Amino acid sequence: MSMPDWHTVLVIVGLTLVTVLARGFFLISDKAWTLPHWVQRALQYAPIAALAAVVVGGIGAPKKRPGHRERGSPPHAPHE
Amino acid sequence: MFFLRSNYRHPEFRVGMREFQGLAPGIAAWGLMTGVAMVKSGMGMVEALLLSVLVFAGSSQLAAVPLILAAAPVWVILATAFCVNLRFVIFSLHLRPYLAHLGRWQRLGHGYFTADLSYVLFIRRYSQPATDATGRKAQEAYLAGNDMVNWLAWVSCSVAGVFLANLIPQQWGLGFAGILCLVGILCSLASTRLRVLSAVVAGAAAVASYALPLKLNILVAIAAAVAACVAVEKLAPTRAEAALP
Secondary structure, eight states: OOOOOHHHHHHHHHHHHHHHHHHTGGGSOOSOOOOOHHHHHHHTTHHHHHHHHHHHHHHHSOOOOTTOOOTTSOTTOOOO | OTTSHHHHTSHHHHHHHHHHHTTHHHHHHHHHHHHHHHHHTTOOHHHHHHIIIIIOOHHHHHHHHHHHHTTOOHHHHHHHHHHHTHHHHHHHHHHHHHHTTSOHHHHHHHHHHOOHHHHHHHHHHOSSOOSSHHHHHHHHHHHHHHHHHHHHHHHHHHHHHHHTTTTSOGGGOHHHHHHHHHHHHHHHHOOBHHHHHHHHHHHHHHHHTTTSSTTHHHHHHHHHHHHHHHHHHHHSHHHHHOBOO
């Protein structure tokens, strides 16, 4: 393994803080506050929506790979 | 957090671990894919290992790698990663009432370790925050159990992916395998008509907005699905509540 590039290591530390900031965004504040009732109801639908978006987005619209051809498509068919 | 004694000694911790086990193969496949992809795109091994172990968020890692290699300005890299991570901001809003009794560092620690699937599984088991101390402790321990299996599967397999990158062909379709592992839990969440609607709207919106950069289609999908469900709830409250036969 070669020596890491220190600039990149600093960027990685920054990216770690970004993960903490995103996953903890509404957990940072110490002030006591409660979610409005309608937000609480709305959030009930968030987990399944997030999962469905990941699953369907992953299956329904796969990334094009360079040089990759769909099986059965004519050899020189343009993509999209 | 799973390394706290009060969490890992709690019986709910084991329940959380057990229930997450079914999803671990999906996380493992994703971790492996991410490790391989980072090295194949030209990332150094040490940097790739640090990314997986510290950043601990596959989609933002994969978004950041080409930018790092292209020597993009640091703020561009960080802003891109934050945009890709925006769904976690919604999750943190949802998790707040469950964790509000803890100190700030503990809240942030739980937030950091709670990725997509541990969040989904946690909310599936506990649809409401506990009202007493015993219940809160149990919920926290369950979340920590989820998080530990998730973390172990992710870290071990992405480290393996980094080391084995030159042996694993990317054509294996590991990402696809990871996605297939999620179908089961998706079905288990679809317990009411409105949740089915949420999934359908989210899926359609995710495909329709696929061209958006930074994985913003996921965010659009969540917003569209939640808005649709809230609207239907308002218009037809009793029918919407009905559970599936």
